[in-house]
Amino acid sequence: MLLLNRTHRFSLFRADKSPQWLKSLVVFLVVCAGFLASMVIAPTAHAERIKDLANIQGVRSNQLIGYGLVVGLDGTGDQTTQTPFTLQSTLNMLQSLGVTLPPGTYSQIQLKNVAAVIVTANLPPFAQIGQNLDVTVSAMGNAKTLRGGTLLLTPLKGADGQVYAMSQGNVVIGGASASANGSSATINQLNAGRISAGATVERTIPNNLLGMEMVSLELRSSDFSTASIVTAAINKRFGKPIAFAQDSRVIQIDPNTVENGNRVQFLAALESIDVIPAKGEAKVILNARTGSIVLNQTVELENCAVAHGNLTVVISTTPVISQPSAFSNTGNTVEAKVSQVSLNQDPGNVIQLAGGASLSDVVRGLNAVGATPQDLVAILQAIKAAGSLRAELEII
Structure with a gap:
């Protein structure tokens, strides 16, 4: 705690007689202000280079x-x-x-x-x-x-x-392999x-990229929002409207309007532009063979209810030996099989999903009621068919 009396407060107006502790206090307050300012600055969004988002048409293997x-x-x-x-x-x-073999020696x-x-x-x-x-x-x-x-x-x-x-x-x-006494191992x-x-x-492929009037930039994923963002970033970087989006994937660029006539330097500067791509389409990937579920972002759902129950059929077969009566001269020992069939149905479990729930909440709730990975695939398909899943469902 710092206490200031009248003499000290009066000395604030006299720079020539300011005490040393006051100078240290000012430095301390300046450092604290800088620290607090750095704490309130919002983190910048992650930007990606155009090189990582698109390919130049014609530059391919x-x-x-x-x-x-x-x-x-x-x-x-x-x-x-x-x-x-x-x-x-x-x-x-x-x-x-220059080596020729007689035709009759081929089979040998x-x-x-x-x-x-x-x-x-x-x-x-x-x-x-x-x-x-x-x-x-x-x-x-x-x-x-x-x-x-x-x-x-x-x-x-x-x-x-x-x-x-x-x-x-x-x-x-x-790799490597080894064998001994009929046994073998392979890596x-x-x-x-x-x-x-x-x-x-030995031969080159003709490429007229450096002599083309227009340069075409192809996004690796079709998206109208990302195409618009990339176009705006290119025009801002070069200070001229040299780019326009042809569709959701192709962006046409006119490099001839740029003052620097070096096409290689222009393409290098173009690929180094940082942009923040638009958020992609919500998508859920289901692997029907392994039951894996992968989603690319938070997926929200509408109100829905899911009922899940198990039906188990058990068939047990027990052998029964039938023998003739004692001291009987007729009859043979016969082996018979008796089967018992039981049908067990567990009570159905119902979970209620409120609007705005994420897919992780859905999967967690389904696992709580005992759904297997294969059940999750079928249930998510049903949720999508009911119109409650706000995402594209892709099964691989």
């Missing part, structure tokens, strides 16, 4: 696929009698290398160290000739494992049939591996 052979396997390759395409591919490869060839595989890769946007790509190698025959194998030169084609990359290298398998997958930097780009 392309899938590549190829068919090849993996050699050098330790007897774990394809069985040629069951996979004739492996033998045919090997013969074609040998012929291309056993290729236990060779496996036919499918090679896949993703060609990133703006990939240049000579750039390296990671590839995935997957067995397509009955090979036991690709461990220790080497992928031979394999062309990778796009959807148009053109070769865009060539792949070759040692396959790395992340992870042995028939698929990866080659880091295992492909080289």
Whole structure:
């Protein structure tokens, strides 16, 4: 507690004779005021970059696929009698290398160290000739494992049939297996591996993004509110109405009106703009196989009542032995079965849900009356059909 007498109060008007304790008090009050001001400031809403909300039309990857052979396997390759395409591919490869076998020897060839595989890769946007790509190698025959194998030169084609990359290298398998005395153990997958930097780009994909008059921004989730917010943020950032929303997903942008003519810098500044997206549509995801329930936000319900009860049918069968009378010369021992059927129905439980209740309250109440995950799926479907669930119900 601080007490001020008349002398001290009078000294407030005399800066040259202010006591030291008064100066310390002023500093203390200033610090307290700053602390209280920081306490009352409302927390800022979480903002996301446009880069995380949308994609630039034309900037995308392309899938590549190829068919090849993996050699050098330790007897774990394809069985040629069951996979004739492996033998045919090997013969074609040998012929291309100048090795020709007599036709009568085809049936004698056993290729236990060779496996036919499918090679896949993703060609990133703006990939240049000579750039390296990671590839995935997957067995397509009955090979036991690709461990220790080497992928031979394999062309990778796009959807148009053109070769865009060539792949070759040692396959790395992340699994392991062991066997002894008829017992075996396997860890992870042995028939698929990866080659880091295992492909080289040989052809580029034409891209006219830098020469386009308009740049199209595609939202990853269609939403009119988010499209409007992003459009307003872009126009505010560049100080001109250069963007307009075409629909709930596509936003058209005119970069030619910006003073800086560098298209790359413009797109970099565009992707770095922070926006607060609109709250998404209320949605409830139900997994009918596992009974899992996932919701993306608080879901409110209208007034409704849910009744839940169990009907149990129990059938028990008891064997009964029937024997003939003592000292009887006729009759045989007979085994008969007697079945008893009982029907048990538990009293129904009714829960009342008031308007504005959240989905978590509903699930908690249903669990309280003994509803199983499968029951929750059926009950939520019924609530949605009754019009009391304010959310989109999606079953996967």
